[in-house]
Each structure stands twice: as structure tokens, then as C-alpha cells.
Amino acid sequence: MNQIQFIGTTPQQLRNDINNDVKTQIDELKKCFQPKNPEELLSRSETAELLKINLSTLYLWTKKRKLKSYGLSGKVYYKRSEVESALIALND
Template sequence: MKTIQFIQVTPEQIQEAIINGVNSKLDDLKMNFQPKEPEEYLTRHEVAAMFKIDVSSVHNWTKKGKLKSYGVPGSGRVYYKRSEIEKVLIEINN
């Protein structure tokens, strides 16, 4: 076990050094931390509204692989990730 001796260091100086170190790490974390946002899912109708198209077109684009759908097995419900839909919108507009 390693022994550390503090010579001519006051408890207040140690406390200040610790606080400064912790504050420095917190500031770094605040600058670099980006919380992960949960993925938002859209219905076929919401996607159709975003593209200003009919729901049948959303279905056709999904079958052709232009859009990727996510479904709940056995429920018949289909959802789309908002982030993926927004990427497709950007590609179409460019």
C-alpha cells in the first residue's frame, strides 16, 4: 500500500483542489455530453402527411424499399422511424 504525505498543505487547500478537479470534469462533461433521444415512430398516415402523398403511396414505397417500416408482428400495425423519414425527405428535396 502506498502512503501519501501532505506537507504544509491545509485541509482547505485539499478541499479546494478536489472541488476544482470535480468542477473541471463537470464542465468537460457538460460541453461534450449529448443525451440520446428516444427514437420517434410515425404511422403510415403521419408519413403520408409529411410527404403530402396518399397512404397507398407510402405502402408502395415501402414495398419497393424506398422506406423501411417497422411492425408489431400479428398486429398489422406499421411504423416508420422519424429520423429515417427525415433523411428521405432531405434526399428528395436535394
């Protein structure tokens, strides 16, 4: 942080110094700012289609806690990021 000396400083110089410091801080924040992407929710059908399985298999995987489901207004959804992270890479 810069040291500001008030003696011999005009009000306009002080304003300019403050504005420059604020702009510098905002620019630093912009570099670090990562907007949060909204989580994509998939319906049961979309999830089953993504995984190329039928709805009964999806139900069993959910019941066995291989996948986590979320309820909203009586409907079941899955978070795409969690479905994708549940996939396991197989070594050939």
C-alpha cells in the first residue's frame, strides 16, 4: 500500500491518488474473480440417457448410493458434475 503524505497535497491530487489506489485494488480483484457457474441439474431420464442405462438401473445405483439424487417439488434430479465424477476410468 502506498504511503500518502497530506502536507503539500492538493485536494485534486489526493482524489487522484485515492482513485488510482481503488482502481489498482479492483484490477487485482478482477484477476482473482472466478464467477460461479450454476450447477446443471439432470432429470432421471437425462441422467439415464447420459450413462446409457435404463431407469431401473439408475434407481438401483441411487439406492446403493453410487449416485446422489436431489428432490425438488416431488421430482428427482442429479447434479451433472457428480454424475460425471462418479465415473471410474478403467485401465485397458
